């Protein structure tokens with residue numbers, strides 16, 4: 001029995017199309033001449049450090065002045081709140097979650113997604129009941145890669161061995177900062193090659209996750225060492 005915390009965007013859900021659309025909705029509120037819309041690839045590269053950083057990266061890519069930041073962030077969050085229609089769970093992700101739950105593990109979410117859109121997407125994918133805790137990018141005063149949100153999620157799950165499952169540079173750094181073993185999903189939004197991201201195991205298919213977790217746990221020493 002373990003405590004397993006998951007990142008969300010790029011790990012369980014392919015949400016980049018909705019986030020891209022929210023970014024473009026924000027850009028569309030700027031006065032003419034308007035910057036070109038974000039491509040999906042560009043927007044995907046901006047995900048992983050929360051809404052504020054997404055907007056900052058979008059501004060940098062389009063040469064938009066910092067003075068426009070607060071209004072752009074507000075319109076981005078507004079469009080983002082209910083944006084679930086273009087999001088898809090990765091194949092086998094929900095089944096893997098259910099298999100891990102059936103094996104007795106306690107599951108949580110630690111994402112940099114703001115709590116508004118987080119609640120909407122957990123609801124849309126019927127995920128809320130599958131996780132005992134979900135920490136968003138604005139739940140605490142700090143967000144990943146600060147280890148505090150991951151620690152808070154683990155704390156809420158009680159005691160036992162722990163693992164963190166994520167897709168990005170931010171997640172690898174968070175796991176290392178919290179001294180928690182890290183499972184890297186290679187099909188998400190990372191920029192670096194997997195070999196350049198510190199990880200304890202990796203997978204490209206969620207169907208492999210339950211066995212991978214079982215194998216890792218068999219080799220993991222006492223949980224207290226990872227707290």
Ligand SMILES: O=C(O)COP(=O)(O)O
Nearest residue numbers: 009048049050111112113
């Ligand atoms: O950057 C975000 O908004 C969310 O990203 P995460 O779910 O991968 O933490």
Ligand SMILES: [Mg+2]
Nearest residue numbers: 007009010167
């Ligand atoms: Mg992610």
